[in-house]
Amino acid sequence: QKWYKGFTARHSEISARLTQNLTKCRSYLTEGKIRNWFQEINDYLTANHLEAVVKDSQRIYNADKTAFFLAPRRMKCLIRKGDKTAYSFIGNDEKECLTCLMIANASGDLPPPLIIYNYERLPAHIINMMPKKWAIGKSESGWMTFEYVANIFNPWLSENEIPRLVLFFVDGHASHLSMDLSNFCTEYQIILFALYSNATYVLQPMDVTVFHPLKNAWKTGVHNYKLENDDQKLKREYLLHFLKRYFKDDKNKSDVVNAKPNLEFKIKNEFLEYLEAKLGNEKLSNFKLEEEADDWSGVVKDTNLFMLWKNIRNKLKMLKEQTNLEVSKLQEKNGSLPDS
Structure with missing residues (x-):
């Protein structure tokens, strides 16, 4: 446990995630x-x-x-340390x-x-x-x-x-x-x-x-x-x-109209997280300092990488604004799902 905590502290780009089962035919996608x-x-x-x-x-x-x-x-629930199992009785x-x-x-x-x-x-x-x-x-x-x-x-x-x-x-x-x-x-x-x-x-x-x-x-x-x-x-x-x-x-109804932008946002956001983890803290900090600038003024070899990072960040901001706009439009509509 001590080694694991030290390992995760040294590698901040790694996080614990639950695995998702994927059949062999799906893995070929x-x-x-x-x-x-x-x-x-x-x-x-x-x-x-x-x-x-x-x-x-x-x-x-x-x-x-x-x-x-x-x-x-x-x-999930809270139990006393040492207890192995917490039961939930169902009818x-x-x-x-x-x-x-x-x-x-x-x-x-x-x-x-x-x-x-x-x-x-x-x-x-x-x-x-x-x-x-x-x-x-x-x-x-x-x-x-x-x-x-x-x-x-x-x-x-x-x-x-x-x-x-x-x-x-x-x-x-x-x-x-x-x-x-x-x-x-x-x-x-x-x-x-x-x-x-x-x-x-x-x-x-x-x-x-x-x-x-x-x-x-x-x-x-x-x-x-x-x-x-x-x-x-x-x-x-x-x-x-x-x-x-x-x-x-209306907030729940908005999930439907936001399906496409939300999916695109999720994909791009996951890619951005992966990219930033690979950049390292120092380079990422430099990128953020230059984010509002029109051109990259740092190391020349990082120009294309900076522009890729910046474009993804801007696209994510646009998708978030689009989602908020669609929510506002949906709240103005009537009768999306009849109650009676």
């Missing part, structure tokens, strides 16, 4: 493959004279599902979950979500609690993409007078790309695109930006529910209360 995928999408849109669709943020949609576990994973099966399918467009608009329950017959009290325009379904597998698109999403497009064609990005799972769904989308001018295989953990806007804070809020909500209800079993209908309350907050 490269920037070039992703850029080629974007180019193929661009070539298709250009060949079919659909450039105008890309410029209209109301016509670009992304769908994704997420599972809400009724007994979320463990939370639910730790594998029991509810599935939510959500769609959002690049403007930050959220059509009514679909909540999927694993029931043979939906209880009347849950049906009665559903907001009027939200969708509820029952499924043993948890997949209802076609039914949702046909019965909820397509009517919502018409009701909100969204011009057709629209672009609809989903992951490449077989449940999302059924023949019925493909035929329906073709008939109703919804262009279906599959995200690049084994890259949804990077490319999926909903997964990357929206669901992460949503899941963190869910864990906190479940924890508070247990405290307020003397560790009673979590009722399945609690998810409805949670989602309605969560999306009433």
Whole structure:
């Protein structure tokens, strides 16, 4: 332990991080493959004279599902030194979950979500609690993409007078790309695109930006529910209360419209941290002293490195300002997600 503390003190550029499991097929993913995928999408849109669709943020949609576990994973707590284990008693099966399918467009608009329950017959009290325009379904597998698109999403497009064609990005799972769904989308001018295989953990806007804070809020909500209800079993209908309350907050709605800039900010910020760690404290201090200057006045061989560092810093500032602007715009909008 003493050696470890000394080692980390000597190497300030190193920090402890939890590893993220990555399957072998995902590990083969490269920037070039992703850029080629974007180019193929661009070539298709250009060949079919659909450039105008890309410029209209109301016509670009992304769908994704997420599972809400009724007994979320463990939370950190304080225990007496020497005790090996801290138990958290739960009233639910730790594998029991509810599935939510959500769609959002690049403007930050959220059509009514679909909540999927694993029931043979939906209880009347849950049906009665559903907001009027939200969708509820029952499924043993948890997949209802076609039914949702046909019965909820397509009517919502018409009701909100969204011009057709629209672009609809989903992951490449077989449940999302059924023949019925493909035929329906073709008939109703919804262009279906599959995200690049084994890259949804990077490319999926909903997964990357929206669901992460949503899941963190869910864990906190479940924890508070247990405290307020003397560790009673979590009722399945609690998810409805949670989602309605969560999306009433404009700050949470803004996660959708900020998906692209937030993802770009994250990537560039991680690269900047890596670059600054390699520069060393002395060189980084010199760069910061010259940051406001038009030209680099230090060692000539560091000119290109300084300009790279400065450009990334400026881009990060612009992305942060863009995010704040989009939040302000979203707060002025009405009815992004119907409450009832």
